[in-house]
Amino acid sequence: MPGYDVLVIGSGASGLAAALSAERSGARVALATKGSIQSCNSAKAQGGIQAAFGDDDSPEQHAEDIWKSSHETANMELVTVLTSEAPSAIHALEELGVEFTRENGGYRLARCGGASRKRLLQVGDRTGHAITKALRDAVEASTVTVLPNSPLLSLDEGWRARVGEHDVEATTVILAAGGRCFREAEVRGELSTNHPGATGEVTQIALDAGAEARDLDALQYHPNGGSWPQNMQGYSIPETTRAYGAVLLNADGEEFTDSLGPRDVVAQAIVDEVAKGKGVETPDGRPAVYLDTTRIPREDAEISLPYMLRRYRAAGVDPLAEKILTYPVLHYQNGGLVIDTDAKTTLDGVYACGEIAGGTHGRNRMMGNSLLECVVFGRRAGRAAATAAR
Numbered sequence: 001m002p003g004y005d006v007l008v009i010g011s012g013a014s015g016l017a018a019a020l021s022a023e024r025s026g027a028r029v030a031l032a033t034k035g036s037i038q039s040c041n042s043a044k045a046q047g048g049i050q051a052a053f054g055d056d057d058s059p060e061q062h063a064e065d066i067w068k069s070s071h072e073t074a075n076m077e078l079v080t081v082l083t084s085e086a087p088s089a090i091h092a093l094e095e096l097g098v099e100f101t102r103e104n105g106g107y108r109l110a111r112c113g114g115a116s117r118k119r120l121l122q123v124g125d126r127t128g129h130a131i132t133k134a135l136r137d138a139v140e141a142s143t144v145t146v147l148p149n150s151p152l153l154s155l156d157e158g159w160r161a162r163v164g165e166h167d168v169e170a171t172t173v174i175l176a177a178g179g180r181c182f183r184e185a186e187v188r189g190e191l192s193t194n195h196p197g198a199t200g201e202v203t204q205i206a207l208d209a210g211a212e213a214r215d216l217d218a219l220q221y222h223p224n225g226g227s228w229p230q231n232m233q234g235y236s237i238p239e240t241t242r243a244y245g246a247v248l249l250n251a252d253g254e255e256f257t258d259s260l261g262p263r264d265v266v267a268q269a270i271v272d273e274v275a276k277g278k279g280v281e282t283p284d285g286r287p288a289v290y291l292d293t294t295r296i297p298r299e300d301a302e303i304s305l306p307y308m309l310r311r312y313r314a315a316g317v318d319p320l321a322e323k324i325l326t327y328p329v330l331h332y333q334n335g336g337l338v339i340d341t342d343a344k345t346t347l348d349g350v351y352a353c354g355e356i357a358g359g360t361h362g363r364n365r366m367m368g369n370s371l372l373e374c375v376v377f378g379r380r381a382g383r384a385a386a387t388a389a390r
């Protein structure tokens, strides 16, 4: 049974950031993940990552927006860490080679739902892909032992883990296995934006070992799932479409909500509008409203939405020439394992970061704060777990 200082579970942005930071803190690290090292939700993230870089912005303003969007349910100790370390997290990603889209000598910033300022950094509309690739390249070039196709099956105090066909001993463990929206959508018979590995069993293993959790019932619907064409169903239309001018319209062509409101408010407004009989139907009979993407200036779309344009055009629809059909889709687990500011759970020697952890977003996450949480708390978890293992 090989022994390590730190065992990381999961290879999304949070697991990769944690493994790298633990290794750089001098720990012997193993990273076990369910499928291939590339398989995760993080790589699917398109829209961007929040950090207060605008002249009119500050970490305090960022924190205030989170507090309001969470309907005053977020853990403000975690939020203060998140927003104050956001700029340094961005610089750390740049050192690994991530090239955020720039304009006029600074970052190209967009305003996302619930935000009072333009604060969203982007890498075109493949932000998650760029971040995970840079982190993965760094992990693969490090001394971290990567165990693909090695799902966590059991965790016994001490800590001894069964990961696929391997038994691994480690002084500390970092759980970074993401959320459960893929499985939850299957149970509900709904569409989800998530990758098939988002099934939540690692949370259950931690709960069985006695860890505390919060807000596990608070699941987030992305307001804009693709509704048509059929092969775009379950696709998450980036919120940046709305940041760059797209608006939601009902069957009569009327705006019925603030298209840049908090996610839960916008998603509920769409559901209510359809329930009032003011929605439209897709050719296969699904409920929908319009997202008027024709209002996005061509230049903004070409710089910040090229992947979305390619996907729709390949499916036979040009979003700059016609409105697209959308309806909320199951997307994100807001709650999760209780952590402190070092990402330590209520179990000794067990840390959690990323979507599997709760508190940072309260019961309603703002877009762009999840990738940020992965990097900020992934780095903290790695450092703290390496220190504790010594």
Ligand SMILES: Cc1cc2nc3c(=O)[nH]c(=O)nc-3n(C[C@H](O)[C@H](O)[C@H](O)COP(=O)(O)OP(=O)(O)OC[C@H]3O[C@@H](n4cnc5c(N)ncnc54)[C@H](O)[C@@H]3O)c2cc1C
Residues within 6 Å of the ligand: 009, 010, 011, 012, 013, 014, 015, 032, 033, 034, 035, 037, 039, 040, 041, 042, 043, 044, 045, 046, 047, 048, 049, 127, 128, 150, 151, 152, 153, 176, 177, 178, 179, 193, 194, 195, 197, 198, 199, 200, 201, 202, 236, 331, 332, 353, 354, 355, 356, 367, 368, 369, 370, 371, 372, 374
């Ligand atoms: C389509 C889409 C678009 C998004 N857009 C944005 C955005 O623009 N901005 C933003 O901030 N956030 C966005 N998000 C949310 C964000 O990407 C995720 O919440 C975040 O990246 C989660 O990272 P993570 O590391 O916690 O989990 P993941 O990236 O999901 O990684 C979890 C890892 O754990 C592994 N795993 C699961 N179970 C086990 C097990 N039993 N044993 C071992 N390994 C296991 C998985 O295989 C995976 O490698 C988006 C999400 C989706 C799905």
